[in-house]
């Protein structure tokens with residue numbers, strides 16, 4: 199089992215520190231600089247997770263220009279998305295086991311479990327059961343990013359830089375708080391709300407899982423809340439089927455494709471975009 203009883207101490211300490219930073223941010227008076235930097239980091243880390251780790255790496259939905267790939271890889275490492283190959287393996291496992299016993303973060307095992315519990319009790323010793331990611335190990339920059347060291351190093355150096363520049367307030371308000379928010383939006387809310395029948399709708403019931411499209415959540419999650427569409431067409435990097443389905447990640451990929459920074463951007467088949475339920 200990927201999730202067991204023993205607490206993963208590092209993840210528990212990290213999540214506690216991130217949550218404490220989010221709380222401490224209420225006592226910091228934000229200047230325009232702090233607010234702007236915090237928003238930039240939120241966007242950078244959120245897109246590193248949704249656009250690069252998820253749609254490009256885990257599902258091979260598009261290919262990025264090396265400069266853009268480096269930018270988002272750095273964002274993923276600083277923002278504690280961590281080891282990209284492991285991230286992709288864990289996520290491919292979620293698609294293989296959605297809402298059946300063994301699923302990493304199904305709300306069928308409880309709301310707390312799908313929000314944060316799975317992260318606190320994950321068992322890396324059992325990771326050998328994860329799906330194949332040899333396609334990703336071919337890339338030297340991904341091999342070099344494996345393990346927790348590169349992420350810790352990148353975040354540590356960046357935290358030190360911000361602390362030196364603007365004191366602990368800058369590090370906490372513009373870096374650690376946005377990491378917590380993007381973790382909450384990217385992992386926790388998608389894993390829980392978007393697999394609960396009481397939210398959203400399911401235009402593709404043939405997925406035979408509980409994945410849902412939650413339209414009001416899509417703008418806050420860079421489009422990742424179009425989750426039933428995603429489970430049906432996991433290889434598609436563009437999930438939006440109309441202007442009402444906000445998919446910042448997919449729309450940016452289309453833009454990157456137009457200006458030559460992305461290629462082979464895969465879409466939901468045209469004839470399948472009208473399903474409603």
Ligand SMILES: [Zn+2]
Pocket residue numbers: 292296389393409425429
């Ligand atoms: Zn899912």
Ligand SMILES: [Zn+2]
Pocket residue numbers: 252256257289293428432
């Ligand atoms: Zn996915």
